[in-house]
Amino acid sequence: MPLGFEKHDHSTCIKDALETAESYCASENLQLTKTRRRVLELLLHEHKALGAYDILATLSKEGLGTQPPVVYRALDFLVANGFVHKIEKLNAYSACTHPGQSHTPVFMICHKCNAVVEAQTKPLRGFLGVAAKAAGFLIERTVIEAVGLCPTCQENTPA
Amino acid sequence: MPLGFEKHDHSTCIKDALETAESYCASENLQLTKTRRRVLELLLHEHKALGAYDILATLSKEGLGTQPPVVYRALDFLVANGFVHKIEKLNAYSACTHPGQSHTPVFMICHKCNAVVEAQTKPLRGFLGVAAKAAGFLIERTVIEAVGLCPTCQENTPA
DNA sequence: TATGTGGTGTTATATTATAACATAACGGAT
DNA sequence: ATCCGTTATGTTATAATATAACACCACATA
Numbered sequence: 187m188p189l190g191f192e193k194h195d196h197s198t199c200i201k202d203a204l205e206t207a208e209s210y211c212a213s214e215n216l217q218l219t220k221t222r223r224r225v226l227e228l229l230l231h232e233h234k235a236l237g238a239y240d241i242l243a244t245l246s247k248e249g250l251g252t253q254p255p256v257v258y259r260a261l262d263f264l265v266a267n268g269f270v271h272k273i274e275k276l277n278a279y280s281a282c283t284h285p286g287q288s289h290t291p292v293f294m295i296c297h298k299c300n301a302v303v304e305a306q307t308k309p310l311r312g313f314l315g316v317a318a319k320a321a322g323f324l325i326e327r328t329v330i331e332a333v334g335l336c337p338t339c340q341e342n343t344p345a
Numbered sequence: 346m347p348l349g350f351e352k353h354d355h356s357t358c359i360k361d362a363l364e365t366a367e368s369y370c371a372s373e374n375l376q377l378t379k380t381r382r383r384v385l386e387l388l389l390h391e392h393k394a395l396g397a398y399d400i401l402a403t404l405s406k407e408g409l410g411t412q413p414p415v416v417y418r419a420l421d422f423l424v425a426n427g428f429v430h431k432i433e434k435l436n437a438y439s440a441c442t443h444p445g446q447s448h449t450p451v452f453m454i455c456h457k458c459n460a461v462v463e464a465q466t467k468p469l470r471g472f473l474g475v476a477a478k479a480a481g482f483l484i485e486r487t488v489i490e491a492v493g494l495c496p497t498c499q500e501n502t503p504a
Numbered sequence: 505t506a507t508g509t510g511g512t513g514t515t516a517t518a519t520t521a522t523a524a525c526a527t528a529a530c531g532g533a534t
Numbered sequence: 535a536t537c538c539g540t541t542a543t544g545t546t547a548t549a550a551t552a553t554a555a556c557a558c559c560a561c562a563t564a
Contacts, residue, residue, distance in 0.1 A: 191480055191481060191482065217510080219511075219512090221512085237551080238551070238552075239550070239551075251512085251513080252513095252514095253515080254552070254553080255512090255513085255514080255552090255554095256513080258552065259511085274488065274490070275433050275488050277551060277552090292473065292476060294480060297485070303480065305480060307472055307475075307476045310472050310473065310476075313466055313469050313472060314451065314469065314489075314491055316466075317451060317464050317466045317469075318453060318491060318493070321350055321453060321462065321496075322350060322496035323350065323453045323455075323494070323495055323496065324493045324494040324499055325453075325492075325493040326492055327491070327492045327493070328489075329434050329488060329489070329490040329492070330488070330489050331433070331488040331489075332473055332477060332484045332488075333484075333486045334482055334483045334486070335482070335483040335485070336481070336482055337480075337481035337482065376541080376542075378542070380543085396519080397520070410543085410544080411545095412544075412545060412546080413521070413522080414521090414544085414545080415543080418542080418543080436519085436520060436521090505564100506564090507562100507563090507564085508561105508564100509561090510559105510561090511558105511559080511560080511561100512557100512558080512559075513556105513557080513558075513559100514555100514557085516553105516554085516555085516556105517552100517553080517554075517555100518551100518553070518554085519550100519551075519553090520549100520550080520551070520552090521548100521549075521550070522547105522548080522550090523546105524547085525544105525545090525546090526543100526546105527543075527544075528541100528543070528544095529540105529543095530539105530541085530542100531541105532538090532539090532540105533537085533538085533539100534535105534538100
């Protein structure tokens with residue numbers, strides 16, 4: 187399965203993700219406005235997480251707004267609708283690479299190059315569910331993040 | 346297994362945890378100074394996460410320091426040595442309830458009453474490890490947090 | 505045309521965290 | 535005993551992240 191640290195045709199993956207977002211918004215009567223679309227695009231261009239203020243700096247240059255609420259509103263929309271995830275460990279945001287699929291995302295964060303890859307691990311949800319059930323806890327959302335070294339940075343950082 | 350939302354003898358669990366911390370520090374030549382000890386104590390008194398500035402407010406009343414670095418330094422020490430965990434989702438801190446045991450902690454966070462319970466789920470580490478291995482990723486730390494409703498709040502919040 | 509809903513613009517502020525530099529306390533090597 | 539490295543504390547200032555609150559606008563529809 188495509189787990190993400192490999193090279194790939196990036197322009198295609200951006201285009202696909204934008205199209206998916208557009209058609210989903212159309213079907214759900216959601217407005218993918220100029221600023222929202224641009225924020226999603228900026229995040230799709232990276233395989234790393236961007237801070238809200240990094241994004242705001244770009245929006246600002248492009249005349250799309252200068253104040254924090256501009257970017258936080260766009261991010262709220264994108265997160266609420268599953269196009270973007272917040273990486274809690276980094277207080278930063280990353281485009282969803284499995285849009286449309288309901289999922290319990292797992293993020294692998296390289297602390298050297300800051301790459302962020304979103305993996306799918308269905309069994310994980312099951313195990314968390316079992317632990318939660320034993321405690322009588324009702325899970326609504328999960329945050330699962332692993333911090334470490336991506337394959338490339340392991341090679342360049344020999345033990 | 347004791348998963349934590351049940352009632353228990355709280356004064357005993359605080360005392361035990363402090364003693365464990367003390368003997369560990371003694372054996373490792375770590376200094377559990379007055380402020381560090383007090384911060385750990387404050388966190389042990391709660392089964393919820395406290396923000397750094399909440400803790401600082403108490404320290405300040407007690408004459409243990411008034412500036413942010415005071416509490417962040419104490420928290421850094423306690424986190425680095427495994428006595429306290431940071432709850433990333435809340436930007437807050439919670440005393441470790443399994444001190445001394447090497448573990449991949451899983452937190453269940455009630456968004457109604459703010460209770461935080463730390464569970465142990467060994468299999469989870471395994472599954473994350475498998476996913477990471479498939480991606481060639483080397484895990485160093487993990488953040489696993491579930492947000493939802495604790496048993497008590499489920500009862501008081503009928504569907 | 506009135507009214508509700510959702511989106512934007514803007515000012516101000518809250519919350520969380522760290523940089524940087526000075527001082528102190530202690531232990532071991534010379 | 536003094537020098538020096540290490541660790542901890544005190545303090546000022548500021549950085550980084552996030553939200554409250556209110557005014558305005560556009561559009562749909564009753």
